[in-house]
Amino acid sequence: MDFLHRNGELIIQHLQKDYRAYYNFLNFMSSVGDPxxxxxxxxxxxxxxxxxxxxxxxWIAVTGDWFNLIFKWILFGHRPYWWIQETQTYPNNSSACLEQFPTTCEMGPGSPSGHAMGLSCLWYVMVTAALSHTVNRMDKFSITLHRLTWSFLWSLFWLIQISVCISRVFIATHFPHQVILGVIGGMLVAEAFEHAPGIHTASLSLYLKINLFLFLFALGFYLLFRLLDIDLLWSMPIAKKCANPDWIHIDTTPFAGLVRNLGVLFGLGFAINSEMFLMSCGGENCYKLSFQLLCAMTSLTALQLYHFIKIPTHTEHLFYVLSFCKSASIPLTVVALIPYCIHILMKPSEKKIK
Known part of the structure; x- marks a missing residue:
């Protein structure tokens, strides 16, 4: 493992030296990969x-991030920005100093990369979904179009994956092998769920059972290791040695990601089984382009306003509770509240036309 770390450190030094002028672009690509x-x-x-x-x-994003957490706890992967300060492999303190950035100082273990894994999950779903619409007809023109679309989308997929992986290595958050593991892991999770039946028709009770299972398994896994005198939160004290304390954020801790994902899944289950969703998306409106565009634009606008809602971080447990509630409100807003409001607003105009 030290071999991978030392060679990874040389790659990071090379990137930071030769690609410093591209910092804004690389930082942007790192943000693109944010789960x-x-x-x-x-x-x-x-x-x-x-x-x-x-x-x-x-479902794939939540499950993929959950697997990412479990693998992070199993693999005990160091992050470059703290490993170079902790390692004893260099004689006489001869190790070079890696540059740190505002997005460097994440607090969880580093392997596999959550950004790379989450983004590969996401884009794998989008690419396969888009390609599925080009195979309905089998005439010569459709086959040619499918092949061209296949080449373009998978080229775009790998271009984005490589760009995000380079950006995560550049800012010294991950070693190269960690982002590679993330991409492969994300694709495997997405492929496993690609043909899973009944996800979009799952009942609220199933959502609650899955939420409870994911939470109890992760908590039990953590407590079991504590009984074995192994602290799975070992990375947090080391991460606080970041160059700038202001760059350390509680929402990068392992449990913060778990709570956020469980909140989103719970909110989706509640929303998709609600009366508001059934009334607004169960009828003809759901298939109208004007209705879909209004819902999409309103949802995007509303969710951008969520960034202005700051959760207090002075109490860790309170932060987790409020983070769960905020995350649950996202699918509730997108799936139930906004479509229902637009459905109600469109009703009077439909009556006038009749």
Whole structure:
């Protein structure tokens, strides 16, 4: 493992030296890979276009991030920005100093990369969903179009994955092998859920059972290791050695991601089984382009306003509770509240036309 770390450190030094001028672009690509964008950008768009794909996207994102957490706890992966300070492999303190950035100082273990895993999950779902619409007809023109679309979309997929992976290595948050593991892991999770039946018609009780299982398994896994005198939160004290304390955020802790994902899944289950959803998306409106566009634009606008809602971080347990509630409100807003309000507003105009 030290071999991977030392060679990874050399790659990071090379990137930071030769690609410093591209910092803004690389930092942007790192933000693109943030798993939270799945809920605030990609999901609102896809759910209004295709409810089945949008629902599957949430299930895959939540499950993929959960697997990412478990693997992080198992693999005990160091992050470059703290490993270089902690390692004893360099004689006479001869190790070089890696540059740190505002997005560097994440607090959980580093392997596999959550950004790379979440983004590969997401784009795998989007690419396969888009390609599925080009195979309905089998005439010569359709086959040619499918092949061209296949080449373009998978080229775009790998271009984005490689860009995000390079950006995560550049800011010294991950070693190269960690982002590679993330991409492969994300694709495997997405493929496993690709043909899972009944996800978009799951009952509220199933959502609650899955939520409870994911939470209890993760908590039990953590407590079991504590009984074995192994602290799975070992990375948090080390991460606080970040160059700038202001760059350390509680929402990058392992349990913060778990709570956020459980909140989103709970909110989706509650919303998709609510009367508001059935009234607004159960009728003809659901298939109207004007209705879909209004819902998508309103959802995106509303979720951007969520960024202004700051959760207090002075009490860790309170932060987790409020984070769960805020996350649950996202699918409730996208799936139930906004479509229902637009459905009500469109009713009077439909009556006038009749």
């Amino acid at each position: 939270r964008n799945i809920f605030s950008i990609y999901f609102p768009l896809w759910f209004q276009i295709n409810q089945t794909v949008g629902t599957r996207m949430i």
